[in-house]
Amino acid sequence: MPALSLQQLQLINFRSYKRLTWDCPPGLNIIFGPNAAGKTNLLEAIGYLALARSFRQQQDQQLITWGANSFQVRGLCHSNGEKIELVINYQQHNNKKLTINGNGNRLIELLGIFPAIYFGPDDLNLLKGGPAYRRHFLDREISMGDRIYCRNLQDYRRILFQRNLLLRAIKAGRGKEEELEPWDTQLLVTGKAILEKRARFLQSLAPVVAATYRDMAGGEKLALIYRPGVADQEEWAERLKAGREREIQAGMTLWGPQRDDFTFTLDGHEARYFASQGQQRAVVLALKLAEARYYREILHVMPVLLLDDVFSELDEERQGALLELLAAADQAFLTTTEVGLLPARLRERSHLWELTRGREPRLTSGPAGAQ
Amino acid sequence: MYYPEPLNKLIAALGRLPGIGPKTAQRLAFHILKVPASEARDLATAIQEARQKTIYCSICGNFTDRDPCRLCSDPERDHSCICVVEEARDIIALEKTRQYRGLYHVLQGAISPVDGIGPEQLRIKELLARLQGGKVREVILATNADVEGESTALYLDKLLKTLGVKVTRLAYGLPVGGDLEYADEVTLARAFAGRREIE
Incomplete structure (x- = not known):
């Protein structure tokens, strides 16, 4: 099965991120931080690379940082050994442009390149x-x-x-x-x-x-x-x-x-x-x-999983089912306000990223066994 | 603001043209100021003359400088076949193929409720008038492949078939010389739906 992952995410004027460059490894990534640190915004940006639409059913206009008039989401993806650069530019008043590996493309060409599934409380x-x-x-x-x-x-x-x-x-x-x-x-x-x-x-x-x-x-x-x-x-x-x-x-x-x-x-x-x-x-x-x-x-193809604060609401049996799925994923991003609430066997296998508002996620620890 | 008033006016006028943004408008205006005065005058005259001397052909609705137009008055062309298009510029595209020897009819638009365009606003009555004498055997519908063009074609198809004239629609298909693998899925699917036996 083709392996799929996001290697680098770059944002300009997207929600709470004026500028962001984040190198993210394959495997499990846990992003933790207080409320309003921008955790969901980060997942939303990654999800934007799948469909050029917000998973939260928001208009593009709403995704622009306050005071700006355009945003950019750029993702460097790894798909089946191939590197693909996706750039989506949105200009106020509905002008959206997609480039794939530097070439201008119609938006419809984005479909299927970087499939992602978002799961959050609103679901x-x-x-x-x-x-x-x-x-x-x-x-x-x-x-x-x-x-x-x-x-x-x-x-x-x-x-x-x-x-x-x-x-x-x-x-x-x-x-x-x-x-x-x-x-x-x-x-x-x-x-x-x-x-x-x-x-x-x-x-x-x-x-x-x-x-x-x-x-x-x-x-x-x-x-x-x-x-x-x-x-x-x-x-x-x-x-x-x-x-x-x-x-x-x-x-x-x-x-x-x-x-x-x-x-x-x-x-x-x-x-x-x-x-x-x-x-x-x-x-x-x-x-x-x-x-x-x-x-x-x-x-x-195994899509990239975006799990927004879902573990805390599940009982042990359901957490187990979710963990099993995560084990099969090439890459997953999870958010939580409290790392301690996540199952230990999940934490041990993950990269832990601490997030403060508007800043790049900071790596605090990697999966056990890695350097 | 930064420019003298006449220059401002020129930039604004150029900026209203389709496909011209503020930057291009500015560049064009500066260009016009720099070239010899005669060249600028020629441009102005060309615009004025094109406006004054170009009229719509009373038969087909194409742009022309004499009525009826060259195509409609050409005895060499097949007067029993009319190809219906949305805009005059579509005729140029079809003429370039050099395959079609019949006549044209320009609807000057397509059915589109959002733009307030219904059958009444298009040159459909004029088309029906041309079919009157019974000389026309075939009408080819060459409206666009979008939903408005499709609605227009469906409307005309129903209307014309009651008159007993043969009605055909341009086929959707693959670009010639294009590799199958480069055609987008939608084009391919339509080409599949419109496939035919090899004669």
Whole structure:
């Protein structure tokens, strides 16, 4: 399997970092420091190299250091013995540029080069939050391994945007109903491709999630169920036809993959309503672990893991499952406020980095056995 | 601020052109001030004349200095075939291929609700008028491959087929001379979808 790691991270005006150059070794890296030291920002910057987007669902604008008008994230990556330099520049007002090994590239070319999985406290929203969180998860994960999906998604959003404006124009008497037809055709064709890929992704992810949960928590049977916004293309086309008036009145497209969702059940009961706090954490952890397994087994690459303050909330058994995954990773970054709270066998195998606000991480100790 | 007022005005005017940022605008303005006065005057005259003497062809909508344009009035060209494009500049690209001997029709845009452009705002009525006499056998839709171009093509396809004229769409495919491995996935996927038997 190709080994993947980040060797050096350079930041300019990214969040709390005006400037940063950090040489980071492969293996396990624990970053510790008080609150607001910039631990999450560091993980966010590394994650930015995966998709040129924030894992915290923030606009690029929000990532710029206060008072500046652009930022840069530069990563020197090691992928399967090959050195790859990724540079992403963002200029205020939405001008984002990517260069790979010094050559200008379209953003879509970034996908799959440096896959990373972020897991943090907010991920509980994957279970308890609204469907938008789960669609975001789907789109991010599928895009990382499938550029055509990413393109379909861009097209679909554009079609949806234009179609909704047309619906509003028709309502205001500035357009005719028959003008919807070409947009309907495109909506159905592009939307179908998205529905199919999401179904296929969840189909291959579901058994991995179930098995991961069983290994970790035992007891109840976890199931992941896709709830598509429309059953199939025929039903969708019917609904569009029958619901024309409703859509015009609403001024928006009422059916399609933009309404997709997926849910978890434990022994057949909706986990978001019936599971305990501890069970819910275990479900989300299982999903994240399964995601890593999915990459390893289906895409044949082990992504870099970014674990944001997650150990303290897990019981011993679940910590064990996470440790097992970490052992398989080529590189992982973990943050914590208190190193003492981490399992000793994890600390012993890690580089420990102390972080103070706005500064480079300072190495305090390396893994046992290393010099 | 730093420049005399006339120079400021020139920089501002150049900066409004597409693809020209403030730095380039400044460089161009300084260049214009440095060249002989006659050269600057020629540029001004060229701009003015192009504006005054260039009109839209009343038949195809292309830029021309006489109406109908050279393409529409050329008896050597195939008047039974019309290629529909979004903008006049698309004609140049197609003409460079030297493969197509038919006529053109410029829509002057594509369907785009966000820009307030519907079928009414495009030169579709003019296209229908050209199909009237029954001399046209084929209409080739050569709008862009983005969602707006695609919507325009789908709309025209439906409209024109009711008139009994043959409607075709430009194929999506691989750039010629391009290696398969360098084509991006999206282009490849579309080329796959549009594959055909070897004749």
